[in-house]
Amino acid sequence: MLEVEGLTKYYGHKRAVNQVSFRIEQGEIIGLLGLNGSGKTTLLRILAGNLLPTAGRVTVGGVDLLQDPHEVKKNLSFLPETPPLYGDMKVRPYLRFVGRLKGMDRASVRDRLPAIEEQTAIAHVGDEIIGHLSFGYRQRVAIAMALLHEPQLLLLDEPASGLDPVQIVEMRQLIRSLRGNHTVILSSHLLPEISQICDRILMIQDGRIIGEGPEEELAQRFTRKIRVRMQVRGTRAEIEECLRDVPEVEEIEWVREEDGCPGFVLGLSEDVRESISLKLSSRGLGLLEMARTDLDLENTFLRLMLKEEEPS
Ligand code: ADP
Numbered sequence: 244m245l246e247v248e249g250l251t252k253y254y255g256h257k258r259a260v261n262q263v264s265f266r267i268e269q270g271e272i273i274g275l276l277g278l279n280g281s282g283k284t285t286l287l288r289i290l291a292g293n294l295l296p297t298a299g300r301v302t303v304g305g306v307d308l309l310q311d312p313h314e315v316k317k318n319l320s321f322l323p324e325t326p327p328l329y330g331d332m333k334v335r336p337y338l339r340f341v342g343r344l345k346g347m348d349r350a351s352v353r354d355r356l357p358a359i360e361e362q363t364a365i366a367h368v369g370d371e372i373i374g375h376l377s378f379g380y381r382q383r384v385a386i387a388m389a390l391l392h393e394p395q396l397l398l399l400d401e402p403a404s405g406l407d408p409v410q411i412v413e414m415r416q417l418i419r420s421l422r423g424n425h426t427v428i429l430s431s432h433l434l435p436e437i438s439q440i441c442d443r444i445l446m447i448q449d450g451r452i453i454g455e456g457p458e459e460e461l462a463q464r465f466t467r468k469i470r471v472r473m474q475v476r477g478t479r480a481e482i483e484e485c486l487r488d489v490p491e492v493e494e495i496e497w498v499r500e501e502d503g504c505p506g507f508v509l510g511l512s513e514d515v516r517e518s519i520s521l522k523l524s525s526r527g528l529g530l531l532e533m534a535r536t537d538l539d540l541e542n543t544f545l546r547l548m549l550k551e552e553e554p555s
Pocket residue numbers: 254257258259277278279280281282283284285286
Protein backbone atom coordinates (compact mmCIF):
# COMPACT_ATOMS: atom_id res chain seq x y z
CA MET A 244 0.00 0.00 0.00
CA LEU A 245 2.81 2.35 0.97
CA GLU A 246 6.39 1.92 -0.21
CA VAL A 247 9.22 4.15 0.88
CA GLU A 248 12.66 3.81 -0.66
CA GLY A 249 15.87 5.56 0.29
CA LEU A 250 14.10 8.61 1.70
CA THR A 251 16.50 11.33 2.82
CA LYS A 252 15.88 14.89 3.92
CA TYR A 253 18.41 17.60 4.64
CA TYR A 254 17.56 20.94 6.23
CA GLY A 255 20.61 22.87 5.08
CA HIS A 256 23.48 20.74 6.37
CA LYS A 257 21.31 18.99 8.95
CA ARG A 258 20.23 15.51 7.89
CA ALA A 259 16.85 14.87 9.52
CA VAL A 260 15.90 11.69 7.61
CA ASN A 261 18.56 9.29 6.42
CA GLN A 262 18.00 6.58 3.79
CA VAL A 263 14.67 5.39 5.16
CA SER A 264 13.03 2.43 3.42
CA PHE A 265 9.99 0.41 4.47
CA ARG A 266 6.72 -1.09 3.21
CA ILE A 267 3.31 -1.02 4.76
CA GLU A 268 0.42 -3.24 3.77
CA GLN A 269 -3.18 -2.13 3.42
CA GLY A 270 -5.02 -1.98 6.77
CA GLU A 271 -1.91 -2.12 8.98
CA ILE A 272 -1.42 0.15 11.97
CA ILE A 273 2.20 1.20 12.30
CA GLY A 274 3.85 3.02 15.19
CA LEU A 275 6.74 5.33 14.36
CA LEU A 276 8.69 5.43 17.59
CA GLY A 277 11.64 7.69 18.32
CA LEU A 278 12.97 10.23 20.76
CA ASN A 279 12.25 13.90 20.18
CA GLY A 280 14.27 15.20 17.26
CA SER A 281 14.70 11.75 15.68
CA GLY A 282 12.93 12.73 12.45
CA LYS A 283 9.34 11.52 12.94
CA THR A 284 7.57 14.73 11.96
CA THR A 285 9.85 15.28 8.99
CA LEU A 286 9.17 11.76 7.73
CA LEU A 287 5.39 12.09 8.17
CA ARG A 288 5.33 15.49 6.47
CA ILE A 289 7.17 14.02 3.48
CA LEU A 290 4.74 11.09 3.30
CA ALA A 291 1.86 13.58 3.47
CA GLY A 292 3.25 15.47 0.49
CA ASN A 293 3.80 18.61 2.58
CA LEU A 294 7.57 18.56 2.37
CA LEU A 295 9.84 17.56 -0.50
CA PRO A 296 12.51 14.97 0.28
CA THR A 297 16.11 15.59 -0.74
CA ALA A 298 16.22 12.07 -2.19
CA GLY A 299 14.16 8.92 -2.30
CA ARG A 300 10.82 7.62 -3.51
CA VAL A 301 7.37 7.22 -1.98
CA THR A 302 4.49 5.39 -3.62
CA VAL A 303 1.00 5.15 -2.18
CA GLY A 304 -1.23 2.51 -3.75
CA GLY A 305 1.21 2.31 -6.66
CA VAL A 306 1.07 6.09 -7.34
CA ASP A 307 4.33 8.03 -7.08
CA LEU A 308 3.99 10.85 -4.54
CA LEU A 309 6.49 13.13 -6.21
CA GLN A 310 5.10 12.65 -9.70
CA ASP A 311 1.42 12.84 -8.85
CA PRO A 312 1.04 14.50 -5.42
CA HIS A 313 -2.58 15.55 -6.04
CA GLU A 314 -3.72 12.01 -6.72
CA VAL A 315 -1.89 10.67 -3.65
CA LYS A 316 -3.17 13.45 -1.39
CA LYS A 317 -6.79 12.61 -2.27
CA ASN A 318 -6.21 9.33 -0.55
CA LEU A 319 -4.53 10.39 2.67
CA SER A 320 -4.94 12.62 5.69
CA PHE A 321 -2.17 14.05 7.80
CA LEU A 322 -2.87 15.24 11.31
CA PRO A 323 -0.06 17.37 12.72
CA GLU A 324 0.70 17.41 16.43
CA THR A 325 -1.31 20.61 16.78
CA PRO A 326 -4.24 20.11 14.42
CA PRO A 327 -5.45 23.17 12.54
CA LEU A 328 -8.96 23.71 13.95
CA TYR A 329 -10.99 26.90 13.75
CA GLY A 330 -11.64 27.54 17.43
CA ASP A 331 -14.59 29.88 16.94
CA MET A 332 -16.61 27.57 14.70
CA LYS A 333 -19.07 24.98 15.91
CA VAL A 334 -18.09 21.33 15.48
CA ARG A 335 -20.68 20.20 12.93
CA PRO A 336 -20.56 23.28 10.66
CA TYR A 337 -16.78 23.05 10.81
CA LEU A 338 -16.79 19.42 9.69
CA ARG A 339 -19.18 20.31 6.84
CA PHE A 340 -16.82 23.09 5.83
CA VAL A 341 -13.82 20.75 5.90
CA GLY A 342 -15.69 18.15 3.87
CA ARG A 343 -16.41 20.74 1.16
CA LEU A 344 -12.76 21.85 1.24
CA LYS A 345 -11.73 18.26 0.64
CA GLY A 346 -13.82 18.17 -2.49
CA MET A 347 -16.85 16.28 -1.17
CA ASP A 348 -20.27 17.43 -2.39
CA ARG A 349 -22.94 18.57 0.09
CA ALA A 350 -24.91 15.32 -0.06
CA SER A 351 -21.83 13.15 0.60
CA VAL A 352 -20.86 15.29 3.59
CA ARG A 353 -24.41 15.09 4.98
CA ASP A 354 -24.51 11.30 4.54
CA ARG A 355 -21.06 10.73 5.97
CA LEU A 356 -21.29 12.99 9.05
CA PRO A 357 -23.46 10.82 11.37
CA ALA A 358 -21.18 7.79 10.95
CA ILE A 359 -18.02 9.78 11.53
CA GLU A 360 -19.51 11.56 14.56
CA GLU A 361 -20.46 8.22 16.01
CA GLN A 362 -17.08 6.67 15.31
CA THR A 363 -15.22 9.51 17.02
CA ALA A 364 -17.90 9.89 19.76
CA ILE A 365 -18.53 13.59 19.14
CA ALA A 366 -22.23 13.55 18.11
CA HIS A 367 -23.29 15.19 21.40
CA VAL A 368 -20.89 18.11 20.95
CA GLY A 369 -21.89 18.84 17.33
CA ASP A 370 -23.35 22.25 18.28
CA GLU A 371 -20.53 23.26 20.62
CA ILE A 372 -17.92 25.84 19.73
CA ILE A 373 -14.60 24.06 19.10
CA GLY A 374 -12.63 26.52 21.25
CA HIS A 375 -14.84 25.63 24.25
CA LEU A 376 -14.13 21.90 24.02
CA SER A 377 -11.64 20.03 26.20
CA PHE A 378 -8.31 19.11 24.61
CA GLY A 379 -9.37 15.47 24.28
CA TYR A 380 -12.54 16.42 22.39
CA ARG A 381 -10.68 18.80 20.13
CA GLN A 382 -8.37 15.90 19.26
CA ARG A 383 -11.38 13.75 18.38
CA VAL A 384 -12.80 16.50 16.17
CA ALA A 385 -9.42 16.62 14.45
CA ILE A 386 -9.56 12.87 13.82
CA ALA A 387 -13.14 13.19 12.53
CA MET A 388 -11.85 15.89 10.18
CA ALA A 389 -9.03 13.61 9.01
CA LEU A 390 -11.40 10.66 8.40
CA LEU A 391 -14.20 12.59 6.73
CA HIS A 392 -13.29 11.90 3.12
CA GLU A 393 -12.47 8.27 3.95
CA PRO A 394 -8.77 8.38 3.14
CA GLN A 395 -7.02 5.03 2.89
CA LEU A 396 -3.89 6.32 4.59
CA LEU A 397 -3.96 8.23 7.85
CA LEU A 398 -0.81 9.88 9.22
CA LEU A 399 -1.05 10.95 12.87
CA ASP A 400 1.80 12.91 14.44
CA GLU A 401 1.91 12.34 18.21
CA PRO A 402 -1.90 11.94 18.50
CA ALA A 403 -1.65 11.17 22.22
CA SER A 404 0.46 14.18 23.04
CA GLY A 405 -1.16 16.28 25.77
CA LEU A 406 -3.90 13.74 26.50
CA ASP A 407 -4.48 12.45 30.01
CA PRO A 408 -4.29 8.68 30.66
CA VAL A 409 -8.05 8.16 30.25
CA GLN A 410 -8.07 10.08 27.00
CA ILE A 411 -5.06 8.07 25.81
CA VAL A 412 -7.04 4.85 26.31
CA GLU A 413 -9.98 6.34 24.38
CA MET A 414 -7.68 7.47 21.60
CA ARG A 415 -6.20 3.97 21.42
CA GLN A 416 -9.67 2.46 21.07
CA LEU A 417 -10.54 4.93 18.35
CA ILE A 418 -7.38 4.23 16.37
CA ARG A 419 -7.76 0.50 16.85
CA SER A 420 -11.29 0.72 15.44
CA LEU A 421 -9.74 1.92 12.18
CA ARG A 422 -7.76 -1.30 11.68
CA GLY A 423 -8.54 -3.01 8.42
CA ASN A 424 -10.41 -0.07 6.87
CA HIS A 425 -7.59 2.43 7.01
CA THR A 426 -3.82 2.16 6.94
CA VAL A 427 -2.47 4.20 9.82
CA ILE A 428 0.98 5.49 10.78
CA LEU A 429 1.15 7.20 14.14
CA SER A 430 4.21 8.63 15.76
CA SER A 431 5.19 8.84 19.40
CA HIS A 432 8.24 9.35 21.56
CA LEU A 433 6.77 7.04 24.21
CA LEU A 434 6.19 3.36 23.64
CA PRO A 435 3.39 3.03 26.24
CA GLU A 436 1.28 5.47 24.25
CA ILE A 437 1.26 3.35 21.12
CA SER A 438 1.81 -0.02 22.71
CA GLN A 439 -1.04 -2.45 22.00
CA ILE A 440 -2.46 -0.44 19.10
CA CYS A 441 0.17 -1.13 16.51
CA ASP A 442 0.71 -4.22 14.41
CA ARG A 443 4.31 -3.18 13.90
CA ILE A 444 6.68 -0.56 15.18
CA LEU A 445 9.31 1.32 13.18
CA MET A 446 12.01 2.62 15.49
CA ILE A 447 13.70 5.76 14.28
CA GLN A 448 16.92 7.23 15.64
CA ASP A 449 18.83 10.15 14.14
CA GLY A 450 16.69 9.91 11.01
CA ARG A 451 17.38 6.20 10.44
CA ILE A 452 15.10 3.22 10.96
CA ILE A 453 17.03 1.14 13.47
CA GLY A 454 14.45 -1.55 14.10
CA GLU A 455 11.20 -2.81 12.69
CA GLY A 456 8.72 -5.39 13.90
CA PRO A 457 6.15 -6.20 16.56
CA GLU A 458 6.87 -4.75 19.98
CA GLU A 459 7.90 -8.07 21.58
CA GLU A 460 10.39 -8.79 18.80
CA LEU A 461 11.95 -5.35 19.14
CA ALA A 462 12.18 -5.69 22.89
CA GLN A 463 14.08 -8.95 22.50
CA ARG A 464 16.30 -7.60 19.79
CA PHE A 465 17.24 -4.43 21.60
CA THR A 466 17.77 -5.92 24.96
CA ARG A 467 19.64 -9.07 23.94
CA LYS A 468 21.54 -8.52 20.76
CA ILE A 469 25.20 -7.65 20.81
CA ARG A 470 26.12 -4.97 18.32
CA VAL A 471 29.67 -4.01 17.52
CA ARG A 472 30.65 -0.98 15.45
CA MET A 473 33.78 -1.59 13.40
CA GLN A 474 36.09 -0.07 10.88
CA VAL A 475 38.58 -2.21 9.02
CA ARG A 476 41.25 -1.57 6.43
CA GLY A 477 40.26 -3.82 3.50
CA THR A 478 37.50 -4.25 0.96
CA ARG A 479 33.92 -5.21 1.76
CA ALA A 480 34.42 -8.47 -0.09
CA GLU A 481 37.51 -9.35 1.97
CA ILE A 482 35.74 -8.54 5.21
CA GLU A 483 32.64 -10.53 4.28
CA GLU A 484 34.81 -13.47 3.22
CA CYS A 485 36.66 -13.35 6.53
CA LEU A 486 33.52 -13.23 8.67
CA ARG A 487 31.48 -15.68 6.62
CA ASP A 488 32.30 -18.74 8.71
CA VAL A 489 31.96 -17.08 12.12
CA PRO A 490 28.65 -18.59 13.29
CA GLU A 491 28.06 -15.86 15.88
CA VAL A 492 27.86 -13.17 13.17
CA GLU A 493 24.15 -12.78 12.43
CA GLU A 494 24.26 -9.68 10.30
CA ILE A 495 26.58 -7.10 8.82
CA GLU A 496 25.20 -3.62 8.27
CA TRP A 497 27.45 -1.36 6.22
CA VAL A 498 27.32 2.17 7.57
CA ARG A 499 29.96 4.53 6.30
CA GLU A 500 33.38 4.59 4.77
CA GLU A 501 36.21 6.71 6.09
CA ASP A 502 39.50 7.20 4.27
CA GLY A 503 38.55 4.33 1.99
CA CYS A 504 38.02 1.92 4.89
CA PRO A 505 34.56 0.36 5.24
CA GLY A 506 32.59 0.94 8.43
CA PHE A 507 29.99 -1.57 9.57
CA VAL A 508 27.93 -2.78 12.49
CA LEU A 509 27.95 -6.47 13.34
CA GLY A 510 24.97 -8.14 15.00
CA LEU A 511 26.36 -10.98 17.14
CA SER A 512 24.64 -13.77 19.03
CA GLU A 513 27.59 -13.86 21.46
CA ASP A 514 30.36 -11.50 22.33
CA VAL A 515 33.18 -12.90 20.15
CA ARG A 516 35.02 -9.62 19.61
CA GLU A 517 38.37 -11.11 20.50
CA SER A 518 38.27 -14.01 18.06
CA ILE A 519 36.97 -11.69 15.33
CA SER A 520 39.83 -9.26 15.86
CA LEU A 521 42.38 -12.14 15.72
CA LYS A 522 40.81 -13.52 12.57
CA LEU A 523 40.87 -10.17 10.81
CA SER A 524 44.53 -9.62 11.75
CA SER A 525 45.50 -13.10 10.58
CA ARG A 526 44.11 -12.18 7.14
CA GLY A 527 46.04 -8.92 7.11
CA LEU A 528 42.87 -6.82 7.55
CA GLY A 529 43.77 -3.92 9.86
CA LEU A 530 41.36 -3.29 12.71
CA LEU A 531 40.89 0.49 13.04
CA GLU A 532 37.87 0.56 15.35
CA MET A 533 35.82 -1.89 17.39
CA ALA A 534 33.24 -0.81 19.96
CA ARG A 535 30.11 -2.32 21.44
CA THR A 536 27.06 -0.16 20.68
CA ASP A 537 24.23 -2.39 21.84
CA LEU A 538 24.09 -0.63 25.17
CA ASP A 539 23.21 2.65 23.43
CA LEU A 540 20.38 0.97 21.64
CA GLU A 541 19.22 -0.73 24.77
CA ASN A 542 19.17 2.59 26.56
CA THR A 543 17.26 4.21 23.75
CA PHE A 544 14.71 1.46 23.76
CA LEU A 545 14.31 1.55 27.52
CA ARG A 546 13.90 5.31 27.42
CA LEU A 547 11.22 4.93 24.79
CA MET A 548 9.51 2.27 26.85
CA LEU A 549 9.55 4.12 30.11
CA LYS A 550 7.80 7.41 30.58
CA GLU A 551 11.04 9.18 31.18
CA GLU A 552 11.83 12.79 30.43
CA GLU A 553 14.56 13.02 27.87
CA PRO A 554 16.51 16.03 26.71
CA SER A 555 15.00 17.46 23.54
P1 ADP B 1 10.72 14.56 15.74
O1 ADP B 1 9.38 14.73 15.09
O2 ADP B 1 11.13 13.14 15.89
O3 ADP B 1 10.82 15.31 17.03
P2 ADP B 1 11.72 16.30 13.63
O4 ADP B 1 11.40 15.66 12.32
O5 ADP B 1 10.84 17.42 14.08
O6 ADP B 1 11.83 15.17 14.76
O7 ADP B 1 13.21 16.86 13.58
C1 ADP B 1 14.32 16.07 13.15
C2 ADP B 1 15.56 16.93 13.16
O8 ADP B 1 15.46 17.94 12.16
C3 ADP B 1 15.76 17.68 14.47
O9 ADP B 1 17.15 17.72 14.73
C4 ADP B 1 15.23 19.06 14.20
O10 ADP B 1 15.90 20.00 14.99
C5 ADP B 1 15.55 19.22 12.72
N1 ADP B 1 14.54 20.08 12.06
C6 ADP B 1 13.21 19.87 12.00
N2 ADP B 1 12.59 20.83 11.27
C7 ADP B 1 13.57 21.66 10.83
C8 ADP B 1 13.58 22.85 10.01
N3 ADP B 1 12.47 23.34 9.49
N4 ADP B 1 14.78 23.42 9.79
C9 ADP B 1 15.94 22.91 10.30
N5 ADP B 1 15.99 21.80 11.07
C10 ADP B 1 14.83 21.18 11.33
